[in-house]
Amino acid sequence: MAIQHELPSYLRPLETGPWGDYLEQIDRVTPHLGPLARWVETLKRPKRILIVDVPIERDDGTIAHFEGYRVQHNTSRGPGKGGVRFHQDVSLSEVMALAAWMTVKNAAVNVPYGGAKGGIRVNPKTLSHAEVQRMTRRYTSEINIIIGPNKDIPAPDVNTNEQIMAWMMDTYSMNQGSTASGVVTGKPISLGGSLGRHEATGRGVFVVGAEAVKRLGKDLKGMRIAVQGFGNVGGIAARLFSEAGAKIVAVQDHAATLINEAGLDIHALQNHVRHHGSIAGFAAEELKDQAAFWELDCDILIPAALEQQITPANAHKIRAKLIIEGANGPTVPAADDILHEKGVLIVPDVIANAGGVTVSYFEWVQDFSSFFWTEDEINQRLTRIMQEAFAAVWQLAEEKKVSLRTAAFIVGCTRVLRAREMRGLYP
Numbered sequence: 001m002a003i004q005h006e007l008p009s010y011l012r013p014l015e016t017g018p019w020g021d022y023l024e025q026i027d028r029v030t031p032h033l034g035p036l037a038r039w040v041e042t043l044k045r046p047k048r049i050l051i052v053d054v055p056i057e058r059d060d061g062t063i064a065h066f067e068g069y070r071v072q073h074n075t076s077r078g079p080g081k082g083g084v085r086f087h088q089d090v091s092l093s094e095v096m097a098l099a100a101w102m103t104v105k106n107a108a109v110n111v112p113y114g115g116a117k118g119g120i121r122v123n124p125k126t127l128s129h130a131e132v133q134r135m136t137r138r139y140t141s142e143i144n145i146i147i148g149p150n151k152d153i154p155a156p157d158v159n160t161n162e163q164i165m166a167w168m169m170d171t172y173s174m175n176q177g178s179t180a181s182g183v184v185t186g187k188p189i190s191l192g193g194s195l196g197r198h199e200a201t202g203r204g205v206f207v208v209g210a211e212a213v214k215r216l217g218k219d220l221k222g223m224r225i226a227v228q229g230f231g232n233v234g235g236i237a238a239r240l241f242s243e244a245g246a247k248i249v250a251v252q253d254h255a256a257t258l259i260n261e262a263g264l265d266i267h268a269l270q271n272h273v274r275h276h277g278s279i280a281g282f283a284a285e286e287l288k289d290q291a292a293f294w295e296l297d298c299d300i301l302i303p304a305a306l307e308q309q310i311t312p313a314n315a316h317k318i319r320a321k322l323i324i325e326g327a328n329g330p331t332v333p334a335a336d337d338i339l340h341e342k343g344v345l346i347v348p349d350v351i352a353n354a355g356g357v358t359v360s361y362f363e364w365v366q367d368f369s370s371f372f373w374t375e376d377e378i379n380q381r382l383t384r385i386m387q388e389a390f391a392a393v394w395q396l397a398e399e400k401k402v403s404l405r406t407a408a409f410i411v412g413c414t415r416v417l418r419a420r421e422m423r424g425l426y427p
């Protein structure tokens, strides 16, 4: 662990990864931007990229180094906003794409932020609790110069949670010399976190999913759903759909794929994950071939794990008629085309998973005003924002005869580029 011999991922070509997918999405929306297309290049390059070396002393006394990133893609509409991911596959291409999707998402649901994202290339499951804390604190100190309540506000993403946010908030505050609760969102409630934030992304996935089902003229009750990823987003979305009468017939995480035609017991499965760290070992039939997950017979598919999961290799096998993207960037553009031709409706990530950042916005507002709302108020406002954003995107897609993704990008990119144009370029 002391020396990493791998070529740093930031030296590998960027455009073959998620950043390439994002660029292609921007190319697809550009013809719909009218005169604002003059400014589109601003969306094709991040405003600021910070790559940091994150050294820590491991419990056995050795020194380990990790690649850390914070990318601020665009700040035309407000401070940078977006999560921090700890994962062994984090790369510059991934963080750039995730930051850019935040720009589009924040504008599509009209929260007053730009887009940012961060990450550390590490498998946190190989570190002790104390090592994760040291790494988080060192990373926060390294990016301290570019984050802040009015500059860039991190939040949880894959393998990060309320505890990591508490350490980030504490480290930033120590460096500042005063407590700055607004520097991160997704904090524990006892430190200025918001009621409802933990569930917000999954709840948003559920709200727009239910809207899409309604528009398709179907009833959610009895619908058969397959979910990839059973963490914060996938686990909570699965629970809300099953509470609404749908059947979760398959769940896949990094360790296993479970199937049950009668519907998995989601409460029991969440309990199992809390104790065992994954769905593996739960009392249900296991699908041995992980790739066969995509061929399962279901009505709705919810990718809620990582990007680039739905590709031309599996898109033509998908049997669901509706895909709700809980994850960021789960569908590569070529797979999008195949699914479109098959008549599959995709509710794109930049709308479907925007519930998290929407309640992060509520948390930030509550922190500034030191006045906290009830969970009912938060869920009602979240539901309203998600339904309105979905309706606007649906209507535009019908008017322009484009996919929901292109419509969501038209809404988001137009807001960003209009702000860019109004601000002008000179000091």
Ligand SMILES: NC(=O)C1=CN([C@@H]2O[C@H](COP(=O)(O)OP(=O)(O)OC[C@H]3O[C@@H](n4cnc5c(N)ncnc54)[C@H](O)[C@@H]3O)[C@@H](O)[C@H]2O)C=CC1
Pocket: 156, 157, 158, 159, 160, 201, 228, 229, 230, 231, 232, 233, 234, 252, 253, 254, 255, 278, 304, 305, 306, 307, 326, 327, 328, 353, 354, 356, 357
């Ligand atoms: N946490 C949040 O508020 C938000 C998260 N998202 C996105 O949702 C996705 C999931 O994030 P979280 O649920 O927060 O992360 P998490 O860390 O809570 O859960 C991730 C889940 O994905 C599974 N997974 C990892 N690798 C996998 C693989 N190769 N195959 C199948 N499953 C795999 C893990 O086992 C785990 O169940 C990510 O794309 C993230 O960017 C989007 C908006 C907000």
Ligand SMILES: O=C(O)CCC(=O)C(=O)O
Pocket: 081, 082, 083, 084, 105, 153, 154, 155, 156, 157, 185, 186, 328, 353, 354, 356, 357, 358, 360
């Ligand atoms: O809550 C936030 O600020 C950002 C959540 C996030 O990382 C995302 O929407 O992908």
